[in-house]
Amino acid sequence: MKSVTILGATGSVGSSTLDLIERDPDAFEILALTANCDTEKLAAAAIRTNAKRAVVADEACLPDLRERLAGSGIEAAGGPQALLETAAMGADWTMGAIVGCAGLEPVMAAVEQGGIVVLANKEPLVSAGDVILDAAARSGATLLPADSEHNAIFQCFDASRPNTIRRIILTCSGGPFRDWSLERMRDVTPEQAVAHPNWSMGAKISVDSATCMNKGLELIEAARLFPVAHEAIEIVIHPQSVIHSLVDYIDGSVLAQLGPPDMRTPIAHCLAWPDRMATPMAPLDLVAIGRLEFAAPDETRFPALRLARQALDAGGARPAILNAANEIAVAAFLAKRIGFLEIAAIVDDTLGRYDPPAPQTLDEVLAVDAGARAIATERVKEYAS
Numbered sequence: 001m002k003s004v005t006i007l008g009a010t011g012s013v014g015s016s017t018l019d020l021i022e023r024d025p026d027a028f029e030i031l032a033l034t035a036n037c038d039t040e041k042l043a044a045a046a047i048r049t050n051a052k053r054a055v056v057a058d059e060a061c062l063p064d065l066r067e068r069l070a071g072s073g074i075e076a077a078g079g080p081q082a083l084l085e086t087a088a089m090g091a092d093w094t095m096g097a098i099v100g101c102a103g104l105e106p107v108m109a110a111v112e113q114g115g116i117v118v119l120a121n122k123e124p125l126v127s128a129g130d131v132i133l134d135a136a137a138r139s140g141a142t143l144l145p146a147d148s149e150h151n152a153i154f155q156c157f158d159a160s161r162p163n164t165i166r167r168i169i170l171t172c173s174g175g176p177f178r179d180w181s182l183e184r185m186r187d188v189t190p191e192q193a194v195a196h197p198n199w200s201m202g203a204k205i206s207v208d209s210a211t212c213m214n215k216g217l218e219l220i221e222a223a224r225l226f227p228v229a230h231e232a233i234e235i236v237i238h239p240q241s242v243i244h245s246l247v248d249y250i251d252g253s254v255l256a257q258l259g260p261p262d263m264r265t266p267i268a269h270c271l272a273w274p275d276r277m278a279t280p281m282a283p284l285d286l287v288a289i290g291r292l293e294f295a296a297p298d299e300t301r302f303p304a305l306r307l308a309r310q311a312l313d314a315g316g317a318r319p320a321i322l323n324a325a326n327e328i329a330v331a332a333f334l335a336k337r338i339g340f341l342e343i344a345a346i347v348d349d350t351l352g353r354y355d356p357p358a359p360q361t362l363d364e365v366l367a368v369d370a371g372a373r374a375i376a377t378e379r380v381k382e383y384a385s
Helices: 012-023 039-049 059-069 080-087 101-111 125-139 146-154 203-211 213-225 265-273 305-315 318-334 342-353 362-383
Strands: 002-007 028-035 053-056 077-079 092-097 114-118 142-145 165-170 233-237 243-249 256-257
Touching: 002 012, 002 080, 002 101, 012 028, 012 039, 012 265, 028 039, 028 080, 039 053, 039 059, 053 059, 053 080, 053 114, 059 077, 077 080, 077 114, 080 101, 092 101, 092 265, 101 114, 101 125, 101 362, 114 125, 114 265, 125 142, 125 213, 125 318, 125 362, 142 146, 142 213, 142 265, 146 165, 146 213, 146 243, 146 256, 165 213, 203 213, 203 318, 203 342, 213 233, 213 305, 213 318, 213 342, 256 265, 305 318, 305 342, 318 342, 318 362, 342 362
Parallel strands: 002 028, 002 092, 028 053, 053 077, 092 114, 114 142, 165 233
Antiparallel strands: 165 243, 243 256
16 A cells, blocks of 8 residues: 655645545555644544644644544644644655745655655745755655646656657646636736636636636746756637647657546646556547637736746746745735735746746745745735735
8 A cells, every 4th residue: 555645635736636536445555634723624634534643733723623623533633833843754756736935845755755746836836946956965855746738748758768859848727717818917906816717726726727827836946846948938818728738859759648637637647656546537528629710829918927937037046935925926816905916026036026046945045935925915015005
């Protein structure tokens, strides 16, 4: 049996991972499940899967978790230190699905133990790419991408012959506002932004998809994961979300991975890797889909794409600043403190006001992150006033 820890077990990705594991219980042993503070969902999942340990990052939620797990024999713990200790328990397979930079330290703790670490949150590689990759090289950890786009590239990319690859093409749904004018987008509400036309995702990632920042972060992540030049990574709008990404070879062959817009497909690939496992998804019906469309992205209406590419090319602390400022701005938008178009404006402002040295350690990455958040928070106050 493969021992499994799921960091962020109550979110969309964590729930999809549990769904697959519970369909094949003889193949997996749940070592630990974590959540921020959803004790009801966490306890129910821990009991269903007979987990060894359940952890809430918010220690104030621990008494309720203990009450829900009373008599189950499942260990309950809470707080940031308990979360790090859980990530470092040495599971064979760890899912990193904690949204935002909050997932950075737990992922690092898992990476330092070796084993397979699956990255569903972009922030570790965006904000601390070199630090995470160096830690994986030291520990012998295998990093697998669960994002549908990077998983698609992983399946199509000939890692033994990277010199034969001409381009990586990241597909982008374009989100719910891909055909909207800038003027119309000024009045977008959080309710509209989280209603993604294809995917079922959490609120923060849905807003990132609507601004196309999600694709900008994926651009940076792809550059960390795959040995190609920055300019060899392209983004193409593909509204149907059927082709998840493509790899273009020097002989003119283009390999694409297709599948339904359901995260269980890439998660299943990571769970079974290097083998395959059955999933509940129906076979892809190309006749019913009928047509696949593509368009060039518009960086005027979606400036997050330009900001992300600039941050990638500049390197150093720029990607961490981009990510931190975006998290602050998205939270402010969801709280209805700023408008939709002001998300990218605040990120741009923060990048223009803050330029620390390149971080060399995880602590330095977290310091950059904190500095960027402070500046972005002040910019939010100015926009909201």
